[in-house]
Amino acid sequence: MRADVPLHRSLLLRLLAVSVLVSVCSIAATAWLTARSTTVAIRQEQGQALADDARTYDTLLGYAATHPGWDGAGEVVRRLARDTGRRVTITTERRVPLVDSDAGPPATLPARPTASIDPLHVDTVLAAASGAPLAQGTPLASVPDHIDPRAVGPFLLPGKERDALRTAAERRAACLRGSFGAAATIADSPSGRPVLDTEGARPYSETRCVSTVLDRPTATEAKALAALQKLVDSCLERRHESKVRLNLDFTWTPLPAPVPAQAATDDGPRGSVVPECVTGSRREQLAPYVAPPAMLFISSRGGDTSTAFDLSPENQARIAGVAALVLLITVTAGVMAGTRLSRPLRALTDAVRNMEEGRAARVEVKGKDEIGRLAAAFNAMAERRERLEELRKAMVGDVAHELRTPLSNIRGWLEAAQDGLADPDPELVSSLLEEALLLQHVIDDLQDLAVADAxxxxxxxxxxxxxxxxxxxxxxxxxxxxxxxxxxxxxxxxxxxxxxxxxxxxxxxxxxxxxxxxxxxxxxxxxxxxxxxxxxxxxxxxxxxxxxxxxxxxxxxxxxxxxxxxxxxxxxxxxxxxxxxxxxxxxxxxxxxxxxxxxxxxxxxxxxxxxxxxxxxxxxxxxxxx
Known part of the structure; x- marks a missing residue:
């Protein structure tokens, strides 16, 4: 009795289930890997962009701190553009172009600038990202007055004074190393004054290796400090505060009481008045020596449009749509392939059932793939089976005839002899023996074939x-x-x-x-x-x-x-x-x-x-x- 294969056991459903499972897993893995890779790439790109922006800002800030204008900044801007692969534009605060790294038509400026370049008002966020050099041991991003330490103005030392201070610093470092074994290193500040780092030296070593040249201002520094002192005194007088005496490191000592020097950030009875006056006076003194404030614009070479792929809701919808399309195509291909595979198998199954019921069975051979070869092998098997069946029938008839004829002869002559109709003479006995030998010969041949088959x-x-x-x-x-x-x-x-x-x-x-x-x-x-x-x-x-x-x-x-x-x-x-x-x-x-x-x-x-x-x-x- 024929019975169709249940759907849950059908080859088509199994192939489809495997195809869908593989597709879902591959799509999910690909989507996860793509999303993860994209996220990492975006973060890396953003981090690199921030680092490039900060480096560009720091370089241009250093230029502004050491030059009174932007006239000679073209080469610096073009070098930064080559290094970062982006367009660098500097404008005034009213967006009038000053310097542009790219020749040709003016750049279309974004609504907001990347940064404001003002060495007297440093952007601490970009300064921190830039890893700017230290100013007398203090990071640029943590300078309390937000004045770039490279802006020294009138405090910039001439070569003769630098050499004298360098000689004194080396003599003092040698004293510390020779007498106390202290590790003393010398570094130059932006003004050119050498700074001696005596970390690890004993407290009394400072008194034994004294250098009056290092401990007092040079003529250039004294003149600049006196001009700054006047500006600070005028500020304090306007705000009805008593005067202070400024030190070379811009700390102060209150007058007339001779108390130890205090840092500009101390929260004394005068609150923030003195720090404000010192910072304001410094900016007033440095203004002629630094470039005027400008706006920095950093954009891509082709404009400001970003082509980075992100995981916005729109892009997530696109990913889901593509995944659904791929899954649909996979399911369709799986159904077509499964149908193409299961159809000839069903035909083979029907042919086998016909053969089981004793009817002729053939299947149509299409193609030369594995299914086609299976169909051809089945047809050859069916033909072989039919031929063997015909031979079997013929063999049964032959065996019956080969055994029946000698047996019939033997029986007939024996019955005739029994009934007295034939004499059992030697001739009859010889004839019967011949028939018996023929019968034995057929039986022996069949036995030989049976033994050989085994x-x-x-x-x-x-x-x-x-x-x-x-x-x-x-x-x-x-x-x-x-x-x-x-x-x-x-x-x-x-x-x-x-x-x-x-x-x-x-x-x-x-x-x-x-x-x-x-x-x-x-x-x-x-x-x-x-x-x-x-x-x-x-x-x-x-x-x-x-x-x-x-x-x-x-x-x-x-x-x-x-x-x-x-x-x-x-x-x-x-x-x-x-x-x-x-x-x-x-x-x-x-x-x-x-x-x-x-x-x-x-x-x-x-x-x-x-x-x-x-x-x-x-x-x-x-x-x-x-």
């Missing part, structure tokens, strides 16, 4: 001379051949030693000779030929009979098959001689083949290895006599 055919290999063996076979069959008017001829190329079972080999060759004599008309010739070829011994049994049709030639080794379809004993034997001969050849590790030309005759070629077969002593029943 792989238990025993052969006892020993050295054999092929020429002698052919002579023995010819002698045994010469009487029958002469009675049929057929001439037997033997010819061997010298001595041909062979390791084989002589009894089984005579049986195989004898079957071939009997078959040849039977199908050769009177006056014909049967030739037994032997020679060596490629290390094998080849025995040919050729006749000059009617030959075998090309369509029948592949069937000559089938059991109970005969060229003459009738069951006449005159024209054919049992139909088992040739199959037995092939089995015996295979038991020796050889082969048996046939060629034929209709009207000229047939040749059966027995090829055996000269040195015997490794399996020649396999176990099984042995029948040494025939």
């Amino acid at each position: 792989g238990e055919l025993r052969v006892h290999a020993e050295p054999v001379d092929v020429a002698d063996l052919l002579a023995q076979v010819a002698t045994a069959h010469r009487g029958g051949a002469e009675a049929a008017g057929v001439t037997l001829v033997t010819r061997a190329d010298g001595r041909l030693p062979l390791v084989a079972d002589p009894v089984r080999l005579r049986q195989a060759v004898g079957n071939l000779v009997s078959n040849a004599v039977r199908h050769t008309p009177p006056g014909g010739t049967v030739s037994l030929l032997a020679h060596r070829a490629d290390g094998d011994v080849v025995i040919d049994v050729a006749d000059t009979g009617s030959g075998i049709a090309p369509d029948d030639l592949p069937l000559v080794f089938e059991r109970f098959w005969r060229v003459e379809k009738s069951r006449s004993r005159r024209s054919g034997g049992s139909g088992l001689g040739l199959p037995i001969a092939r089995k015996l050849a295979e038991a020796h590790g050889g082969s048996l083949s046939a060629t034929s030309v209709v009207g000229e005759g047939s040749t059966f070629t027995l090829r055996l290895p000269a040195h015997g077969h490794a399996g020649a002593h396999s176990s099984g029943p042995d029948r040494r006599t025939r």
